[in-house]
Amino acid sequence: MHYVVITGGVLSGLGKGTITSSLSHLLKNSGLKVTAMKIDPYINYDAGTMNPYQHGEVFVLDDGSEVDLDLGNYERFLDVDLTGNSNITTGKVYREVIEKERRGEYLGSTVQIIPHITNEIKRRIRDVANKSGADIVLIEVGGTVGDIESMPFLEALRQLKREEGDRSVLFGHVTLVPEMGAAGEQKTKPTQHSVKELREIGIQPDILFCRSKSPLTPDTKRRLSLFTDVPEEGIVSVVDVANVYLLPELMQSQGILRYVIDHFSLKGHSFREVWKDYKYNIRNPSERVTIATVGKYTELQDAYISHKEAFSHVTGNNGIAVDIKWVDSDTLIESDELLKDVDGILIPGGFGYRGVEGKIKAAKYSRENDIPFLGICLGFQVAVIEVARNLLNYKDANSTEFDPATGNPVIDILPEQKGIKDMGGTMRLGSKKVLIKENTLASKIYGSREIWERHRHRFEVNPDYIDALTSKGAVFSGVDDEGIRMEVLEFNDRENAIATQYHSEFKSRPLSPSRVHTHLVEHALQYKLKRIGGISERSA
Ligand code: GLN
Secondary structure: OEEEEEEEEEOOOOHHHHHHHOOOOOOOOHHHHHHEEEEEEEOOHHHHHHHHHOOOEEEEEEOOEEOHHHHHHHHHHHHOOOOHHHHEEEEHHHHOOOHHHHOEEEEEEEEOOHHHHHHHHHHHHHHHHHHOOOOOEEEEEEEOOHHHHHHHHHHHHHOOOOHHHHHHEEEEEEOOOEOOOOEEEOOOOHHHHHHHHHHOOOOOOEEEEEEOOOOOOOOHHHHHHHHHHOOOHHEEEEEEOOOOOHHHHHHHHOOOOHHHHOOOOOOOOOOOOHHHHHHHHHHHOOEEEEEEEEEEOOOOOHHHHHHHHHHHHHHHHHOOOEEEEEEEEEHHHOOOHHOOOOOOOOOOOOOOOOOOOHHHHHHHHHHHHHOOOOEOHHHHHHHHHHHHHOOOOOOOOOEEEOOOOOOOEEEEEEEHHOOOOOOOOOOOOEHHHHEEEEOHHHHHHHOOOOEEEEEEEEEOHHHHHHHHHHOOOOOEEEEEOOOOOOEOOOOOOOOEEEEEOOHHHOOEOOOOOOEEHHHHHHHHHHHHHHOOOOOOOOOO
């Protein structure tokens, strides 16, 4: 078994997750079996209760685990389905150790960070490695070297190398090389300090991934190598790329794949490009559309990263580039102005009342102006509320999440959740079967009677209102396998609008983009061409 550990230095937000994903993509497409995992040194048990404003999107896996958004990147770059075991948190580790202690499994010994916590960390890493049957496991360590929280994890990884052997564990370190002065001189000091910090805890990096504005000069590489003992071939210059899916080739062009494969003495693996056409479309889109994404976390776009990626997947497959216009839903309460020039509207998922009235207005605006529409999860629920309020004239229609006393609870709590107070882990989560009805827009989009999609919700369409909603043109074209939960909403007079209770963005992949995002983008283009009365750039 081989391990590549990726740590971060200098400051956060350097793109460690994308770098880890890109390296794993290169290794996988060289014929190796690869998996990736993330260590999050926070005390939360999982990401489920975390505010997207602080940590970005909560990503959901097939098994229903609520995890860090980097797991989404690994899935997209590796094209695999991971499980919750691939996300280790301090909370998970301590909970397990304390439970073992309570069961008397430590036979009276004093339970300590070394060896008990570090052993539990290594056990979890090896467990993922063994169950995946991978040749190489990439382990990304969240946070920055020097953080108190990450110490036990780095110590465990140091021990892992000692136990597995030098040739089985590789340490990569992501750092920043700032450029100063008019001449843009590249400064190596922050990297030197950060490597020094790593060495103090007994870890010598083998690779440096250096973020800088312009490519590292030969002289910068020489100096970095001199001070850090990382061979020059192990120093990768990571400049900004226009699209994250272009990063693997940037890294590959610097020989990093060979370097890693040689380190592990794995013979006979060379890279096979699988994204050639995909990247061509990303670089040379033949059309562009503007999609308004209406949410309340629009200042932190990482809160909607899977939607952003899903649109990128659509572009990679059909050549229609998507400019996302981030629209803060609260601004729509006053005026529709921000939706005036868009070609399509996406309302993504969300929790809590703030921002909901603006989203309901966006759904209404889309219906009244026949603008292509996609609603996801809360966006689906909002579309239902909009029909109830404005077509059925139930003025107080709402979800009981926002107004528990409403006279018209068109969206209500799932029956099995009634009475649950604890917010952690009480939702309908993960991959569930959805049955698609024949002769509907959904059946055209999916071409299948049965799909599996990922969920994360507590509330759902109240069955008491289905007849009334249907009388106004709503069609529930997808349901769960018991036929009691509404999963897909469409309208019998609108080809360009669809909404889903599930999160199709979570399963979107570069070579198999979300079907409903594709549908939105294709209709956005039609809408745009009709609106400007112009000729398509493609047909011109
Ligand atoms: N807040 C809604 C619910 O709990 C929608 C959830 C979501 O959009 N992920 O059902």
